[in-house]
Amino acid sequence: MTDGTIINPPEDRPSSLWRDAWRRLRRNRLAVAGLVVLAVLVFVAAFGPWLTPYDFLSQNLDARNLPPSLGHPFGTDDLGRDVMSRVIYGARTAFLVAVLVTVVAVLIGVVLGAIAGFYGGRFDKTLMWVTDMTMSVPQLLLVVVINASLKQPISLWMEARYMETMNPLYRNSAIIDFVLVFGSMALISWPPYARLVRAQVLSIRNRPYVTAARALGLTNRIILTRYVMPNAVGPLIVAISAGLGTAMVLESAFSFLGIGVNPPTPSWGNMISDGLRVWTNYPHLLLAPAAVLAVVTVAFNFLGDGLNDALNPKGQK
Template sequence: MEDRPTSLWRDAWKRLRRNKLAVTGLWIVAVLVLVAAIGPWITPYDFLSQNLDARNLPPSLSHLFGTDDLGRDVISRVIYGARTAFLVAVCVTVIALLIGVVLGAIAGFYGGIFDRVMMWFTDMTMSVPQLLLVVVINASLKQPIATWMEGMYLATLNPIWRNSALVDFVLVFGSMALISWPPYARLVRAQVLSIRSRPYVTAARALGLTNRIILLRYVLPNAMGPLIVAVSAGLGTAMVLESAFSFLGVGVNPPTPSWGNMISDGLRVWTNYPHLLIAPAAVLAVVTVAFNFLGDGLNDALNPKGQK
């Protein structure tokens, strides 16, 4: 026994570090997060500035990923797309996680009618076709929100209300969170159900501790493992989902760069200018794969019993 006490988290971290694929995934994700974070300082060109003399240029030293049909630098747009993707993925996952953990924990811990109503609600949400829901939300809410924001602008004269990208983001976050929380709720509920019958939880009850303490200090910390894996996979999925919605025109709208709407634009001209399609698509693919590697590695690290 080494002398420093090792918590389960530290053990898991050790196991994760031994997993080459997971470490690769972690590095890719870390680099992309960094690039997205310092994007405005490293982009060679402004992502919006058009140069009509330099349209559809192939990749070169001055434009690493070439330029698009409006003469905008593609790598700058991909970097800004990473900002969009991470912003959407993180916000959507956090919102979905909040809803899912609260509902799932309460349903699993208290059981009874609480549980049944919440699970009906979850099943109902899952049974709605995702794309349809997002399209409906966009179609029905976009105009009212834009009108409301215009009203706010006239009332306050604060230019923040004039930012149309804000409407996109609010709608994208909202609608995607609305379809993303049920898997988290189900996962947390299943975990809580299995953990609340463990002897240490009964022992905590026998000690006289309150339900709140038992849920927060005994049940939830032990339900974290599978949840972390789900979040890692969920971040990747959210990015793909955002790209898919933007591709279909119900997500982030131009001119705000998103990998989805860049792929959509690139697809129309890919026979002549394949770099416009390949650049955003390749980056999206690499991030998705990286998140999957990381998720698998986390799964193995946090549930070591599943291995031989």
């Protein structure tokens, strides 16, 4: 009987969606291991300069190519620099690049994908065409082409600005490297995010609660930001986790090829590249950065898988 009777909610509240996901994630040992590895790495990257026993640039020509020892846990390189310090500093580079690239790519992807999926029409068609084009060209090739074609004009422009303003900032070639390399990385990384968000939005925009919001007369902007997007974040988080790992590998690959971070700034990629040349004599120079890169990549994959299972539970309650 409904008259007068008021239903009370049950006292014991089931846990929230996020808390449920967190609990499922915690039960996944591989994901937790991945999370721990990444936490350690973030800590090391953040506080690297205060943790490293040596400066990553300080050379000691009397102690070149030393094998791992207590003083130099990962040994030293051909200029007598401490490899562990350089690996730690490389973590900073890797994280900085990965986070910057991913943030930019996700921002572009989310905005474009959401608009395309929600409004459809010509914008959607154009966007899909652009993502198809971008994704069909090999990534490395694309970055190399962008770099090759833009590096010189930008350097010239910066030089000109320097002459005008005498601001030393314009003489800093590291900025060009960063902006160019990582800008082009972001440019090739956003299409998958855009496609993912678009697909999510396409499926969510026809859910009854979205139709109900339209029936309430709410504006498209409110519907998109409060009803559609909050329900699309689950798969996006999984994609971001995987994307961070991919961006790190990509950065290493570019640096390995010599188009990314330039020496003497340490990057795992250029360290591997250097190590590869002498690996028969000094395998530790190759092994240290390669092993760390491998561990980090695997950690991101485990975490991504775990997040996927935790956020999209199927067939279990």
